[in-house]
Amino acid sequence: MKKAASVLLTILLFALAFITIVPFLWMLISSFATNSDIVKITGSIFPTPTTLSNYSGIQQKFDFLRLFANSLFVATVKTVIIIYTSAVLGYVFSKMHFRGRNVLFGVVLSTMMIPWAVTIIPQYEMMVDFGWLDSYKSLIVPGLVSGFGVFLFKQSIGGISDELIEAAKLDGASDSRIFHRIILPISHNTIAALAIFTFLWNWEDYLWPFLMITDDKKQLLSVGLKMFNGQYGTDYGGLFAATSIAIIPVIIVYMIFQKQFIAGIASGSGK
Amino acid sequence: MRNIAVTALIVYFSIFMVYPIYKAFAGSLHEWNPLVGTYNWVGLDNFKSVLSDGLFWKSLWNTAYFSVFSIVFRIILGLGLALLLSSRLVKAKDSLRGLFYMPTITPLVAVSFVWMWMFDPQFGMINKVTGLDINWLNDSHWALPAIIIMTIWKDFGYATVLYLAGLMNLPRDVYEAAQIDGANSWQTFWRITLPLLKPTTLFIVITSLITYVQAYVQILVMTEGGPGTQTYTISYLIFDQAFQKYDFGTASAMSVILFAITGVLTILMFRASGDMEQS
Numbered sequence: 046m047k048k049a050a051s052v053l054l055t056i057l058l059f060a061l062a063f064i065t066i067v068p069f070l071w072m073l074i075s076s077f078a079t080n081s082d083i084v085k086i087t088g089s090i091f092p093t094p095t096t097l098s099n100y101s102g103i104q105q106k107f108d109f110l111r112l113f114a115n116s117l118f119v120a121t122v123k124t125v126i127i128i129y130t131s132a133v134l135g136y137v138f139s140k141m142h143f144r145g146r147n148v149l150f151g152v153v154l155s156t157m158m159i160p161w162a163v164t165i166i167p168q169y170e171m172m173v174d175f176g177w178l179d180s181y182k183s184l185i186v187p188g189l190v191s192g193f194g195v196f197l198f199k200q201s202i203g204g205i206s207d208e209l210i211e212a213a214k215l216d217g218a219s220d221s222r223i224f225h226r227i228i229l230p231i232s233h234n235t236i237a238a239l240a241i242f243t244f245l246w247n248w249e250d251y252l253w254p255f256l257m258i259t260d261d262k263k264q265l266l267s268v269g270l271k272m273f274n275g276q277y278g279t280d281y282g283g284l285f286a287a288t289s290i291a292i293i294p295v296i297i298v299y300m301i302f303q304k305q306f307i308a309g310i311a312s313g314s315g316k
Numbered sequence: 317m318r319n320i321a322v323t324a325l326i327v328y329f330s331i332f333m334v335y336p337i338y339k340a341f342a343g344s345l346h347e348w349n350p351l352v353g354t355y356n357w358v359g360l361d362n363f364k365s366v367l368s369d370g371l372f373w374k375s376l377w378n379t380a381y382f383s384v385f386s387i388v389f390r391i392i393l394g395l396g397l398a399l400l401l402s403s404r405l406v407k408a409k410d411s412l413r414g415l416f417y418m419p420t421i422t423p424l425v426a427v428s429f430v431w432m433w434m435f436d437p438q439f440g441m442i443n444k445v446t447g448l449d450i451n452w453l454n455d456s457h458w459a460l461p462a463i464i465i466m467t468i469w470k471d472f473g474y475a476t477v478l479y480l481a482g483l484m485n486l487p488r489d490v491y492e493a494a495q496i497d498g499a500n501s502w503q504t505f506w507r508i509t510l511p512l513l514k515p516t517t518l519f520i521v522i523t524s525l526i527t528y529v530q531a532y533v534q535i536l537v538m539t540e541g542g543p544g545t546q547t548y549t550i551s552y553l554i555f556d557q558a559f560q561k562y563d564f565g566t567a568s569a570m571s572v573i574l575f576a577i578t579g580v581l582t583i584l585m586f587r588a589s590g591d592m593e594q595s
Binding site: 050055072075083084092156158160163186187189224249252267274291292296307 | 317318321322325326328329332333335336337339340343350397400401403405406407408410412413414415416417418419421422423424425426427429430431433434438439441444445469477478480481482484485522523526529530532533536537550551554555558559564567568570571572574575578579582
């Protein structure tokens, strides 16, 4: 009885999951179809996959690989730095005492509540004044501290016992050594959760690169996709192919870190 | 290490957060066009013109409509799915989670494209499957609902993750006590699970609110505010005002109003949840 319920429920959930990802399957199948087959009004729901030309033609239509590499570079650099700064600040805020600690942490948290619309115009002007337009400095430097990341790490590092840290101190370990040798390795779940979110947020970021980067060669992929759509709006096959590839890196990052993902969120959001 | 980290944080925030916020407030009181270099004091004129602008109110209404529907469905779907996925009866949890998170972990620009094609009146899948004949994104009644549908699909997985994490942290003994008292599963859900998940719900509602009042990419990709101005939201309007019209002063006034609205709503929600706790 229980076994039957278990099988039934699992099948039901797989059916729901299938419906959830149908848009992706449809896109993927369409990316192997010819344009005339895609825009056909009558006929089956899924076009017939018959060609690889959408993929082989991407690079000629726009510098796809270059934009892909640009996005990969910026998103990776930012993810690594944000994880590090979040972990350091999470450690400082949860285990070290200093005057104004709670006020400062409150300020960090409150930055999560500030809409981009408020800061984007002054930041835009700042980047112009710094002469950072069209350089990756403008994409990387203003976004290196994440309120969300600090919050996650403060919660999870707060759960690490003080005795462990005291014991290491008695052995003569410095703060920096304790952080790198003890805190960081223990925090792998939080690192995983933050890596997934941060990589995604930077990979999908549109507005800031759109404003900062004017050289098409230096542009990031999400902006490139939108421009490609504007220019070649009727080349659906090409767009389907480009979009399918644009999704892959985030899925890979997710697959690498998925095992620790939920545990990371749980330790970060707990209590 | 502590002193370096704290000093660096303060310096960094002063440059990239405090100064921009100050400048947004100051800028809202100026006629400000960076293209020609104007920055002239106009007092509250920007606010007056914003508040008398019909498009501003329409965008505000669209933002509210978009946010409320997206948040409500995000919570319901996220919680429902988390409850199902946390059941001990379900097998292959990792694969299922992976599939259900797919929309959440794929870039918004990409999924906006996918749904733009899904909603295409000619070859799109939605009309083919449902047999409807709606020109979704070009129809003044359906464009915003279509964007909301896409957003709910894209985002429910985030609520699922947080609820799954919340369910993992629930105290076991309360459930055992309820079982001894003879509570059925429906009562257990309403009386125990839901109240205990309130902090998670509050967290999701607040972060969702912040996200949705800033929603921009799906609108830019799928409708560019159209048809006409039917899908203008407040963030789209601010972007348009600033970076298409180069009217930074008015755009700053709008962003200050948006800031105030989000701030007040967040405080009200914290208050309301605190009141519920006491009663």
